[in-house]
Amino acid sequence: MELPFKRIFISGGAGVIGQEMTRRLAALDADIQVLVGDIKPRPADFPARFQYRQGDLNFLTEQEIGVFAPDLFIHLAATFERSTETYGFWEENFRHNVQLSHHLMTVQKDLPSLRRVVFASSYLIYDPALYTGAEVPEEPTSLRETDPILPRNLTGMAKLAHEIELRFLDTFRAAQFSTVAPRIYRGYGRNGRDITSRWVRMLLAGEEITVYGAESFFDYLYAADTAEGLLRLAAAETVTGLINLGTGRARRVADVVEVLRQNFPDLRATYVASAIPFEASQADMTAWSRVIDWLPPTTLEVAIPEIIAFERARQATIAADETTAARGPGHILISSLAAKVPLAQAVKHAAKRLNPGIKVVGGDLNPHALGFHFTEASWVMPITTDEHLPAIISHCQARGISRVIPTRDGELAFWSRHRAALAEAGIAVLVSAPEAVHRCLDKLEFAAFGMKAGLPVIATSLSIDALISDQPNADTAFVVKERHGAGSLSLGLNLPYAAAVAHAQTLQEPIFQPFIHGREISVDGYLSRAGRVHGLVARTRDVVVRGESQVTTTIHDPALVARLTPIVEKLGLYGPFVLQALLTDAGGLHIIECNCRFGGASTLGIAAGVDSFFWFLQEAAGADLRDFPFRPAAGPLRQVRAATDVVKEVKSEKL
Template sequence: MVLPFKRIFISGGAGVIGQEMVRRLATLPADIQVLVGDIKPRPADFPVRFQYRQGDLNYLTEQEIGAFGPDLFIHLAATFERSTETYGFWEENFQHNVRLSHHLMTVQKDLPSLRRVVFASSYLIYDPALYNFAEVPAQARSLREDDPILPRNLTGMAKLAHEIELRFLQTFRGEQFSTAIPRIYRGYGRNGRDITSRWVRMLLAGEEITVYGAESFFDYLYAADTAEGMLRLAAAETVTGIINLGTGQARRVSEVVEVLRQNFPDLRAKYVASDIPFEASQADMTRWSSQIDWLPPTTLELAIPQIIAYEQARGDAPATKAPGHVLISSVAAKVPLVRAVQAAAKRLHPDMKVVGGDMNHACLAQHFTDAFWHMPATADEHLPEIIRYCLDHGIGHIIPTRDGELAFWSRHRAALAEAGIAVLVSALEAINRCIDKLEFSTFGQENGLPIIPAALGLDALGITTDVHGSATPGFVVKERHGAGSLSLGLNLPEAAALTHAHALQEPIFQPFVEGREISVDAYVDRSGKVRGLVPRTRDVIIHGESQITTTLDAPGLVSRLVPIVEKLGLYGPLVLQALLTPDGGLHIIECNCRFGGASTLGIAAGVDSFFWFLQEAAEADLNLFPFQPAAGPLRQVRAAADIIMRNFE
């Protein structure tokens, strides 16, 4: 098979059909580039050269997919339930069928690269009155593309809705890209959730299977054939619109049981009567046969042994799990941070929880997390207890938020990684360099960085006045360790500076610099490169924290800051405090090697710290999630808010 496309985007590519499709694409020439998007973790056997985007594709941006520039989009991603949809499926169907399909075309419909769209629809769209019967049917009804439609469930409704959306887009974008919509019949395959795979797993475990509607007919389409058929349909660019994809040869459920019996001679089956109508459907493949020189070749007799072999090889391997939950330590009253982490976690996987941890059992933020842990102090002797809690509660990520605990998490980063827990923390040497303001200043001098000098005594600063004493300098006096705003003496003359120093535990002295105070939010990835960086002004400051802050549109400043930040050897989110002087000078005050109190503005401006951390923990390629600076300045105002809660404990 030859594909006339070079850049292929597959949504839902880690599913049963998607994995079969990726296996086929892996055999094609190496110049074909593939991007797979799925909410599940990357399958272990996916080719390294294929790009993989793990996460909820409802959050895929136009910039992300535009950076890849697909010429073929194959839309497989969907959610479904078994024969009867539950009440809880109402919202899931909307989010991951209706909304998702609409969103994926919204971000791609205007891409100049896009030439072809293939959407996996379903025979569930057809009116069930055509193929459901009260009595045992003698044969299956062949459904044609022009037969009456009346979706029999929410999944069918969602498929039809997107069929209509694609038809609408063809009115306006028909010259840009073509669309093919295969209506797929009863799917089954390796690693599937379908009844055939479930029966195989039960029989391998020595269990009895339960059979409903043994006389019903279904057009069983093996996932490997579905993948092959969709790729062939994609290549046939002149074939557009709705087209059936099945075998055209329905088989009774009882025949599936007999094929299983051929492979499991001791099979035990319980046949149960049901008031559900008998189904008898199959695809009319007339249009397909006239357009595509290929028909699905795999029968139940060929497919079921392959499914059995797959399940035997998989053995007792654990099923793929959702990514581990997130623990925010020292959560205190950091409600905006909690909400930012929750938003990032939801983008990766809807089942991810955010757990708040704090030594204060009455801390405010616990009312906003998904769960709360009254955790012990972050001391070395408590490490086994912390690891045990994380393992027992499915926690796979830890986000420290307090300077005083960073060293603990950094020291034990390797032990936590061995337990499968990723920690958003820098190397210990880099942390100590930032927390110790004297060492930070020395590092700046040794590396030619514009960090304001600091010394243990005024004499060591080497600042002198002129002979008339008219240029009396001012000094800044602060604690060597801890938050810079605590016990700060600002723009003090020499005598006052010395007096102020007596009230501090470990005072250091710095020259006072008059300038415009800014903060800089940045994220440094595992390779040591700045992934995103945004400067912002500190417009109103209370207790050292920006209550009102505004982003700066200053490309030149960003270019100066990036190499400085990379020189610090940090990992993850950080906040620089700096001064801009009227002469164009940049003077760095200090660096907080963690997420800052007002850094939620940085996220809004494009520094996607928590999402990037979760992706890196999943071994994703961050190039799939490029820094997308927000257009125009953004301002953040921090204000108290009253929250009314119901059904609280």
């Protein structure tokens, strides 16, 4: 089979059908580029050359997918439950079926690159009165594309809604891209959630299976055949609208049990009567056969042994898989949260983009920390000292916390010193190596390192006299600050010699720097685990209050970014950082200091494209950040930090 497409975006590509599809695409033309988006982690055997975006695709942006520029979109992503949908499925179906399908077409419908859309719909759209009843069916009903529709459940409703949306878009965009919606029948496959795979797992464990509606007919469609059929349908660009995809040869549930018995001679089964109506459906494949010279070939007799072999091979990893599943999606701890409300909100937003099940836990010594009102759970933590490390690890593991974001200078050394032990316990920490942390916390060491590395750092000394070669004159001015801690605290700025010496007497461990006239900027950035700058944006400090930017504006200056990038990469940092620097009228660049953590006003950096927390979560999940490139904002942005009142419902905050 040949595909007339080179850039393919697959939503839900980590599912049963999606994995079969990516394997087929990997075996085709080496020039084919594939981007898979899925809320689940990247599968272990996912083709290495394909891009993988883990996260909630409801947050996929037009800019992000526009950079990939797909010419084919195959929409597999969906959520579903078993035969009877639960009350809690109400919201899940809307978000991950109705809203997701609408959103994914919203961000792609105007892309010049898009030529073809294949939407995996469902036979659940047909009126169940056509194929269900209280009596044992004698034969299956062949459903045609023209038969009456009445969605059987919420999932069917969501599929029908998007079919209609695609029909609407076809009215306006038919000349740009074609759409087709195959109505897929009863799916099953390797590593599936379907009843066939569940029965195989139970039988391998020596358990008895329970059989409901043994006399019902279903058109069982093997996932490998579904993937093949969807790709063939994608290639047939003139085929549009609605079309059935099944085998056209329904089998009874009892047939599935019999094939299982052939492979498990000691099979034990209990047959149970059910109030659920009998089903007897199969696809009428007449329309398909007219346009596609291929029919799904795989029978239950062929597919079930393949599923059994897959599950047997998987036995060695089941315990590890179950342990991972029991831990949940991996919650996040923000330590020393205090009143860092914008930071907490930024972390929550990043977490929801990755997986809506992730919870953000606020940690602080203060039981009344303001930030606790803005996280899903709170923890009054012990102080971050070495003797409390076992208790901190134990608490994190018990609460399913697998990622930690430190936010205070005073705790960075602790988290950095123990990051290896925490990693062994399954906890990733957003912190640099100890030597890099030490350099950033000690301004004298930072300047010495910078001088040695040839960086444009400002000269720094414990002695003011070491900064001058002659007697100071009236034009000589100095900056005096504490060697450790926030540089803005007790800062003496633009002081003459005598005043600088006097001010130093008020500090615990003063250091001196020459005062340089210039425009002070902050630089927000993120360094990957490989030590490479993944995103960087500079901003002016327009209004500064207690050392933090109350009003700050981004600078669009590619030359400055290019100049800063190699400088930052020499610092040996990991994760978010805030660099303070001066720009002189003559074009000079002078580095003041660097904070190796997320800054107070760094939320502007996120808005400008430095997606620090999302990138950290992706790296912690094992992703390659090349799949999540930096996309700077198109123009300057200004952030104004102002107090605001928040009214919230009172609810449980336990994790």
